[in-house]
Amino acid sequence: MNDLLNRKKRSPLLIIILAGAIGILVVIAGTAGFIFFQGRIIDEVEKKQECYFNLVEFKAKVTGAGIEHAGNAATGIDPGGLLLKAKQQDRILRFMYERLAGQMEDSCLKHVPVVPVPSVANSELVVLQLDSAIERVKSEAREAMERLVLFTHMFIFFILALLLSLNFVAGWMLHFNYRLTLIPLRQLADQLKLINRDIPESIHDTAEEMKKELTATAHSHDITQITESIMNFCGDIEAKNKKLDEIFIRDEKTGLYNYRHFKEHLIIDVERAKRFHSNVSLAMIDIDHFKLYNDAHGHIAGDHVLEILAGIIKEESRLSDIPSRFGGEEFAILFPKTDAETALDISERLRKIISATPVPHEHQQPSGQLTVSIGIATFPDDASDWYTLINNADRALYEAKAQGRNSVVTFSSLNLQEGPPDEA
Incomplete structure (x- = not known):
């Protein structure tokens, strides 16, 4: 398993390069060895061929010396002069024989018949032995040439086998690379599309x-x-x-949802309520006398109050609710699938918690504490669309302020003089 993982970690291109480099080194080493051994065999062939030609030449010399000696003896030449001439020819033949014997030994000739020391007297015997030696040298020269041809053929076969092996390895690695790289790369590209x-x-x-x-x-x-x-x-x-x-859906100062996110959910929840015949309630929350607080203590202190109230609103909201900053000191809570009574209970609890929470400098407020006013409207009882729902919740908020602030008012509780609630 580890070997498989290690093989996967190696680059196929690197393996092909390494295999090619090793193949080149093997070819270079094989070529160098071939050239070395080929040179030795060629040298051996040349020496044996040269020895063959020298034996043929020596045979001609011995034959000629024997014929000349026989001819001189038949003409009746002075025996003393004939003997002296025979000795001179014997010295020449021995010199040639010694040189030829050294050449045959240097040529590493094997199984060559032993040639007796030549002389005019035994020329016929020497010629017979030379014939056998010439045939044997000729045979060994031919064998050396055949070894040279065989060695050359083996080297060519080795080179071809090596090239075929390298091509097979390269082809297999390309296939391996295609299967593990190119196909997954195409699949990866398809996924990205x-x-x-x-x-x-x-x-x-x-x-x-x-x-x-x-x-x-x-x-x-x-x-x-x-x-x-x-x-x-x-x-x-x-x-x-x-x-x-x-960042896009949150208000920077309070951490509550911003108006954009609130509006999107309000529209979606109202449309969903229309389809499934359910309720959507909305609570509009405004801090009482917040302008007086800001004017007296500055906007930094006012922002701190907004953070405190936002934390309370977020804490008291359910997971399904959308607590938002509507703008300025005004907040809104969207209650999906919630009727007016439930929204009123949550809002009343929220109002009491806010009024009971200590806030810096709240004793300087007109009521001696920081309070909020809340207006509630519910779809479809109080409005027929999201826009009317906001307006009617806002009207209920104004009524809560008109009644002395620090209170919760539902739109349905208003004594309206004009038209039905959903037309307000």
């Missing part, structure tokens, strides 16, 4: 699909690194998108 930048979830889904592909099939080490990098990149994008979403 599925990313929809307008749908944030598609980034997460794409990363999950790439994770499945990474664990389900074999990949090269390079593809694994690329895939993991893209997955990490997608994770970073997703995390940053979440942060951007939080």
Whole structure:
């Protein structure tokens, strides 16, 4: 298993390069060895051929000396002069024989018949032995030539086998690289094409699909690194998108949802309530005499009060509620699938907690404490659309302030003189 993992971590291109380099070194070493041994065999062949020609020449000399001696003896030449001439020819033949014997020994000739020391007297015997020696030298020269041809053929076969092996290794590595790199790379590209930048979830889904592909099939080490990098990149994008979403939908000072996010959910929840015949309630919250507080203690102290109240509102809201900063010192809580009575109970509890919470400098307020006024409206009883729902909740808020502040008023409790509530 470890060997398989280590093989995956090696670059196929690197393996091909290494195999090629090793092949080149083997070819160079084989060529050098071939040239060395070929030179030795050629030298051996040349020496044996030269020895063969020298034997033939020596045979001619011995034959000629014997014929000349026989001819001189038949003509009746002075025996003393004939003997002296024979001795001179014997010396020449011995010199040639000694040189030829050294050449035959240097040529490493094997199984060559022993040639007796030549002389005019035994020329016929020497010629017979030379014939056998010439045939044997000729045979060994031919064998040496055949070894040279065989060695050359073996070297050519070795080179061809090596080249075929390198081609096979290169082809296999290319196939291996294609299976572990190019195919997964194409699959990875297909996955990346599925990313929809307008749908944030598609980034997460794409990363999950790439994770499945990474664990389900074999990949090269390079593809694994690329895939993991893209997955990490997608994770970073997703995390940053979440942060951007939080910045985009959150109010900077209070941490509550901003008006944009509040409005989007209000429209969606009202439309959903229309379809499923459910309720949506809205509470508009305004800090009593907040302008007096700001004028007396400054906007920094006022922002601190906004943070305190936002924390209370967020704490008292349910998970399904949308607590938001509507603007200025005014807050809003959207209650999906909530009737007017439940919204009134939550708002009343919230009003009491805010009035009981100590706030810096609240004793200087007209009532001696920091309080809020809350107006509530409910769809579909108090409004027929989201826009009217906001207006009617705001009208209920104004009525709460008109009644002396620090109170909660529902739109349905108002004594309206004009038209039905949903037309207000």
